[in-house]
Amino acid sequence: MSxxxxxxxxxxxxxxxxEQARQRAAGQGAPVLAxxxxxxxxxxxxxxxxKADRPHAESLFxxxxxxxxxxxxWGVAAxxxxxxxxxxxxxxxxxxxxxxxxxxxxxxxxxxxxxxRFDHQVAASEAWQGFGDGSMLLMTLLxxxxxxxxxxxxxxxxxxxxxxxxxxxxxxxxxxxxMDHYLSPAASTVAPRHTGxxxxxxxxxxxxxxxxxxxLHDTALKKVVLAREVHSEFSHAVSPGRTLARLAxxxxxxxxxxxxxxxxxxxxxxxxxLAKLHDGRLxxxxxxxxxxRDPDPQRxxxxxxxxxxxxxxxxxxxxxxxxxQSDLAPWVDRLRVPxxxxxxxxxxVQHLSTVIDGQLRPNASLLQVVATLHPTPAVGGxxxxxxxxxxxxxxxxxxxxxxxxxGWLDARGNGEFIVGLRSALLNGRQASxxxxxxxxxxxxxxxxxxxxxxxxxxxxxALQA
Numbered sequence: 001m002s003x004x005x006x007x008x009x010x011x012x013x014x015x016x017x018x019e020q021a022r023q024r025a026a027g028q029g030a031p032v033l034a035x036x037x038x039x040x041x042x043x044x045x046x047x048x049x050x051k052a053d054r055p056h057a058e059s060l061f062x063x064x065x066x067x068x069x070x071x072x073x074w075g076v077a078a079x080x081x082x083x084x085x086x087x088x089x090x091x092x093x094x095x096x097x098x099x100x101x102x103x104x105x106x107x108x109x110x111x112x113x114x115x116x117r118f119d120h121q122v123a124a125s126e127a128w129q130g131f132g133d134g135s136m137l138l139m140t141l142l143x144x145x146x147x148x149x150x151x152x153x154x155x156x157x158x159x160x161x162x163x164x165x166x167x168x169x170x171x172x173x174x175x176x177x178x179m180d181h182y183l184s185p186a187a188s189t190v191a192p193r194h195t196g197x198x199x200x201x202x203x204x205x206x207x208x209x210x211x212x213x214x215x216l217h218d219t220a221l222k223k224v225v226l227a228r229e230v231h232s233e234f235s236h237a238v239s240p241g242r243t244l245a246r247l248a249x250x251x252x253x254x255x256x257x258x259x260x261x262x263x264x265x266x267x268x269x270x271x272x273x274l275a276k277l278h279d280g281r282l283x284x285x286x287x288x289x290x291x292x293r294d295p296d297p298q299r300x301x302x303x304x305x306x307x308x309x310x311x312x313x314x315x316x317x318x319x320x321x322x323x324x325q326s327d328l329a330p331w332v333d334r335l336r337v338p339x340x341x342x343x344x345x346x347x348x349v350q351h352l353s354t355v356i357d358g359q360l361r362p363n364a365s366l367l368q369v370v371a372t373l374h375p376t377p378a379v380g381g382x383x384x385x386x387x388x389x390x391x392x393x394x395x396x397x398x399x400x401x402x403x404x405x406x407g408w409l410d411a412r413g414n415g416e417f418i419v420g421l422r423s424a425l426l427n428g429r430q431a432s433x434x435x436x437x438x439x440x441x442x443x444x445x446x447x448x449x450x451x452x453x454x455x456x457x458x459x460x461x462a463l464q465a
Contacts, residue, residue: 006040007152007175011168013105014154018164021103026160033078033098033138035411037106037153043182045072045145046248046256050241052181055263055428060113060139061244062408063256064416065273069146070256071408073113073139075174078157080112082134084120088371091134096365098157099411108144108151109411112136115259115266115420116406118375118399122392127425127432128400130261136409140174189242192234192429194464199230200396205452206445208394209437215390216441223319224381224390227436228452229397237428238463240265246462251347255418257406266401268423269458271346274373274405276416277366282332282358284369287344288320288378288438289313289352292454304343304350312442317341317352320377324356327372332358348458366415370405378438379403379419400425402434424459433459 007014014036021034049061049072063070080098082090095112104110114136117124124131142153154171158164205228212224244258247269254269273285291307294300307313325337335358344353360369380403381387402425407417425432435455437448 006038007154007172010036010038011172014171015164015168017103017105018156018158018162018167021156021158022160022162022164024101024103025158025162028101029160031157031159033102033110033155034158035102035104035106035110035153035155037108037151039107040150040152042148042150043143043145045070045143046245048072048143048178048182049258050245051184051186052178053239053241053258053260053265057260058139059260060137061256061258062113062406063248065253065255065271067252069144071111071113072143073137073141074178075140076137077140077155078138080134080136080138081132082116084133087116087120087134088367091136092365092367095136095409102411104411106151106153108153110138110153110155111142111408111410111415112138113142113408114406115401116374116404118379118402118404119388119392122398124400125398127264127427128398130264131259131266131401140171141178189239191242191465192236192238192463195233195235197230197232199228202449206449208396209439209443209445209448211394212390212439213441213443213445216439219386220383221386221390222382223316223377223438223440224387225379225436225438226391226395226448227399227403227434228456230433230456232431232433232460232463234429234431234463238426238431240267240426243267243424243426243462246465247458250458250462254346254422257418257420259401259406264425264427266420266423266425268420270418270421270423271344271351272378272419272421274376274407274417274419275366275369277360277369278414280360282328282360282369284324284328284356284373286317286321286324286341286354286356286378287351289317289341290437290451290455291350293345293348293350304345307343307350307352308341312440313352314341316438316440317354319382321354321356323377323382324373328356328358328369331361331364331369331372333361334358346458349454366409366413366417370417374405375403376419379421379436381438399434403436422455422458424463431463
């Protein structure tokens with residue numbers, strides 16, 4: 001139990017940190033970021049999310065694909081918002097402003113977590129209300145796990161008139177309540193029964209692909225990514241925690257994420273890193289070109305070899321690599337790009353993958369890189385402006401945070417953002433699932449539709465397990 005009650009032993013020091021922030025806020029006439037971090041005993045953060053999540057809970061979960069770092073956030077202390085074309089720059093600028101006066105104590109820095117809309121020019125549908133153009137949250141309690149080490153970061157924005165002892169009591173109460181959830185037996189839940197789907201008929205979606213092929217033939221547009229949305233209904237409310245646990249079991253090599261906003265929860269198991277920054281080293285991933293998996297190892301290897309040899313997929317992948325390389329040139333020195341792609345295997349699909357890395361230049365930031373890369377050709381197309389216009393005009397639904405940057409950023413400038421793929425927006429008994437394909441001149445509408453079905457299957461299985 002000591003791992004869970006340690007925070008009470010730090011109440012005095014936590015109050016002093018909050019009081020220092022209050023005094024600083026009084027001096028500058030604006031609230032001040034205060035954070036207090038301590039190492040705690042090991043916690044299973046995925047289990048914590050599964051037990052604590054409920055409608056209207058303010059929580060999030062994020063886990064790196066390599067299993068190296070996971071985050072769990074509880075209770076929103078403050079929020080950074082950006083709108084329109086400058087949403088990344090606005091959030092970046094506000095975060096840097098907060099850090100200039102911050103009071104930071106302990107072995108882990110404060111951090112913000114959240115995401116951005118795929119396209120700020122598309123009006124948000126009712127389903128995506130609460131998921132802003134750019135929305136990064138400062139969580140009251142942020143738990144960070146790296147390997148066998150686990151830290152608790154207590155975070156607040158303290159104003160000149162706030163009472164430090166009351167803020168400390170609030171944080172302690174949030175912690176005790178969270179640990180009550182964690183130590184309680186898991187609620188027994190029955191998997192919801194799938195009762196039906198609503199989506200654009202296959203022929204209608206394939207006609208969109210055929211039209212895109214005509215546009216590719218007649219214009220300078222070289223690639224456009226078209227997605228499908230499937231609305232699924234279930235016999236009773238879908239549990240984000242239960243679904244996320246199934247995704248973790250089915251796809252351990254994927255990034256896991258869950259962002260709860262009011263009634264809705266956006267979850268997924270994404271294969272694609274957008275950008276990671278650690279101690280000045282930037283890494284990104286080109287992911288384009290897809291094939292199904294096969295349970296027979298020999299057949300699976302043959303499919304991988306066919307994917308590597310496929311002219312259409314290799315061309316699609318090469319375009320993504322070239323554009324990412326060009327986008328990073330102003331921001332990164334000593335860029336390293338492998339000569340040929342490798343195979344990234346997930347539970348139901350395998351992709352052509354190229355890891356690209358280099359040294360971030362001084363005075364550049366992770367969010368500047370994210371803004372430059374998004375949307376990559378793998379989720380938007382090429383040329384970018386023309387592809388986005390085509391998606392707005394012909395795709396037919398609001399992507400929201402689907403295929404958009406999701407992740408975290410800390411006070412040291414480190415962080416990681418992924419692309420919100422293999423995902424679903426859950427709201428009670430309803431789930432909206434998303435999957436897309438890159439359309440190039442040699443694409444076949446029927447094959448592209450089948451690819452979306454393969455990509456949707458992982459989430460469909462997790463929802464019904």
